Amino acid sequence: MAPVGRTDWAEEEDEDSSLQLPQQQITKNKDGTETITTYSIREDGKRVKTTRRIKKTTIKQIVNPRVAERKQWEKFGSEKGKPVGPQTDTTSVAENILFKPVAGWKSRTEDSREDEKKKNNLKDAKIKCRICSGDHWTTKCPFKDTMAPEGGDAPAEMGDEQPEGPGGLGLGSSSYVPPHLRGRTGGGEKMGGKFERDDLATLRVTNVSEFAEEQDLRDMFSRFGHVTRVFLAKDRETGMAKGFAFVSYADRSDAAKACEKMDGYGFRHLILRVEFAKKATT
DNA sequence: AATGAGCGT
The missing domain is CATH 3.30.70.330 (RRM (RNA recognition motif) domain)
Known part of the structure; x- marks a missing residue:
């Protein structure tokens, strides 16, 4: 049995809290900005006062005409009768976020100095082709198909158990296999001449x-x-x-x-x- | 408008 004169307790509390909330206030500041004060109730029941200072911009400055016009529409639904512009208790106004990708962010930590050093060393290292001594990598040498690197016996590889790389492509003494050539089983591939990526598909x-x-x-x-x-x-x-x-x-x-x-x-x-x-x- | 990355003697 419910006590006399008592309705549902939940309903009662709802009414109480919503009725006591003060209206949103807007005050104009000297510098042309406005301070907006709103009141709301958090999920845990605590009442919250929020103040925001905003700078008004002429609508024309920021949006296209159709959007500008839309901003003047009379509000409807639960926002009916509210003044023009975002109500900060129901709408969050955010700044435009500029997306600026940054190169090398992974290494921009404390030990980034080490990385810088390495980079510089790499940059300063002079490139000399083992075949023709040109200033390109050996693999880029125009004679690489017809000539072997000077000296024939390249510095012995550390791991000699692997005479050929996993791809079995037989590129001289090097066991490096570039990513796009790895794991091929040679499906209908002409193996003579140059290596070309299978771009047929x-x-x-x-x-x-x-x-x-x-x-x-x-x-x-x-x-x-x-x-x-x-x-x-x-x-x-x-x-x-x-x-x-x-x-x-x-x-x-x-x-x-x-x-x-x-x-x-x-x-x-x-x-x-x-x-x-x-x-x-x- | 644009035809790819990767290793590193």
């Missing part, structure tokens, strides 16, 4: 949003078949996406399907352009 995707990530592309493209590689071009200095990407498939037929379906596909307010890739850098 690779699509070039352009007009890619700078906010896209490789995973986004993988998600979109893997419905057409097994995606073997996604490369999203980024500026190596800034990390900014350059707006194009490469997507490789295990099967060229899947690539063809994807090409047909994804060319013209809308992604993040941009229309993707998809076509088969031509050969890589020469």
Whole structure:
């Protein structure tokens, strides 16, 4: 039995607290700013007074005309009758956030000095081709296909148990295998002559949003078949996406399907352009 | 508009 004259206790408390809240106040300051004071109740029941100082800007300065007009609309719903502009108790007003990617943020910690040193050493180190003594890397040498490095017996490798790298590509005494050549089983590959990336099933995707990530592309493209590689071009200095990407498939037929379906596909307010890739850098 | 990165003697 409920005590006489008592309604639901929860209801009562609700009414109490909401009725006692003072109205929002706005005071104009001399410097042209305004101070807005609002009152609200937190989840734990505590009453909170919030003051904010804002600087008013002419609407024309900051928004396009359609948005400006929208700002003058009469409020509706639970905000009905409230004055124009954001009510700070229901709307949080934030500053514009500028997104500035920074290169090398990972190493910008206490031990970043060490990193700097290493970098400089690398930069100062002179490059001399072992084949022709030119100022390029041996691997970039125009004669590397026809000539062996001078001296023949290169400094003995530490781990001699591995006569050839995991890829078994037989690049002289070096066991290094560049990432794109690793783990190949040679499916229908002409092994004579130069090594070329298998771009037969690779699509070039352009007009890619700078906010896209490789995973986004993988998600979109893997419905057409097994995606073997996604490369999203980024500026190596800034990390900014350059707006194009490469997507490789295990099967060229899947690539063809994807090409047909994804060319013209809308992604993040941009229309993707998809076509088969031509050969890589020469 | 744009055709990829990686190692390092």
